[in-house]
Amino acid sequence: MRRLVAILVVLAPALAHAGPMTFMVSHGAAANPITKLGWGLLGLSIFVGAFIALAVLIGIWWKRGAGEYDARGWPVLSHGRNGLPWLWIGVPVSIVLLLLSAIWTFYVLGVATAAPGHPKITVEVIGHQWWWEVRYSEFGYPRRSFETANEIHIPVGVPVELHLTSADVIHSFWVPQLAGKTDTIPGQINHAWIEADKPGIYRGQCAEFCGLQHAHMALYVVAQPVRRFKAWWTHQLQPAADQVTGLAGEGETVFRTRCAICHTARGMPGSQGKLGPDLTHLMSRRTIAAGTLPNTPGNLAAWVSDAPAQKPGVDMPAEDLTGPQLQALLAYLKTLK
Numbered sequence: 001m002r003r004l005v006a007i008l009v010v011l012a013p014a015l016a017h018a019g020p021m022t023f024m025v026s027h028g029a030a031a032n033p034i035t036k037l038g039w040g041l042l043g044l045s046i047f048v049g050a051f052i053a054l055a056v057l058i059g060i061w062w063k064r065g066a067g068e069y070d071a072r073g074w075p076v077l078s079h080g081r082n083g084l085p086w087l088w089i090g091v092p093v094s095i096v097l098l099l100l101s102a103i104w105t106f107y108v109l110g111v112a113t114a115a116p117g118h119p120k121i122t123v124e125v126i127g128h129q130w131w132w133e134v135r136y137s138e139f140g141y142p143r144r145s146f147e148t149a150n151e152i153h154i155p156v157g158v159p160v161e162l163h164l165t166s167a168d169v170i171h172s173f174w175v176p177q178l179a180g181k182t183d184t185i186p187g188q189i190n191h192a193w194i195e196a197d198k199p200g201i202y203r204g205q206c207a208e209f210c211g212l213q214h215a216h217m218a219l220y221v222v223a224q225p226v227r228r229f230k231a232w233w234t235h236q237l238q239p240a241a242d243q244v245t246g247l248a249g250e251g252e253t254v255f256r257t258r259c260a261i262c263h264t265a266r267g268m269p270g271s272q273g274k275l276g277p278d279l280t281h282l283m284s285r286r287t288i289a290a291g292t293l294p295n296t297p298g299n300l301a302a303w304v305s306d307a308p309a310q311k312p313g314v315d316m317p318a319e320d321l322t323g324p325q326l327q328a329l330l331a332y333l334k335t336l337k
């Protein structure tokens, strides 16, 4: 009993809302039908398994030796009074249960793929080895847009349409509490939608093996009340701070020469690199390197000086920066709020 309580205490956060990644509890209209289906089919399977086990046990203990036997002592399949009625009941019941499960599954597939009505917000998500590029753009004119990485903000209670594709190999976008899996395939745009019914941070993960660092390709969906989401949006639209001076100014020069070839700090001339994540608002993100490290000054320094040590195989090279260069660079990165 005490052990059971201990297990429940350990499991509790997984069952509570917006804890670690879990497919057992969902938090939005796109994921709820899938979760219900999952529990429903699990319940049905348990029931059928238990029923069959029970029938077998009854057959063994209760009707043991009750059938007819041939000359060699082998049982003769009974078509008599006992066997046939069960056949007539068992086959239709199985057919009906399987058909209902199939119909339920197809219904859920339909709900899970088709967004309700016209989405107010569309977000482009592009899988890379091994991070997620996220692009937002405004409807209307002028059509301003911004990019971020590994962190998707959405307003609570609003369906958000996702346009999913990949820059290299096939990945799969999966935030189990908010939606089912959708593959990201190079040269093809797949549509999916997510909606969160509660504010919270929902973890997601690439769900299609995509190379060495597949396990380090996480993302977070941050669901916020509409007002806070709008504030975030307005902030993200702003370019990187210009006019940085002092140590950060020196760091900007290092950034321009060593990093800008792969990274963008929007607004900084000559920084339009596309190979790595957009860093314009790097400091507003909770993690770096696709959920691999919390975004702390120490982790940032470790990452910038030797990224492959943190994530072997990554496309970002180890930079042989001098101590002062690294300090200046970090001071500059801190201005990317």
Ligand SMILES: [Cu+2]
Pocket (backbone or CB within 6 Å): 127, 128, 130, 170, 171, 172, 206, 207, 208, 209, 210, 214, 217
């Ligand atoms: Cu992947």
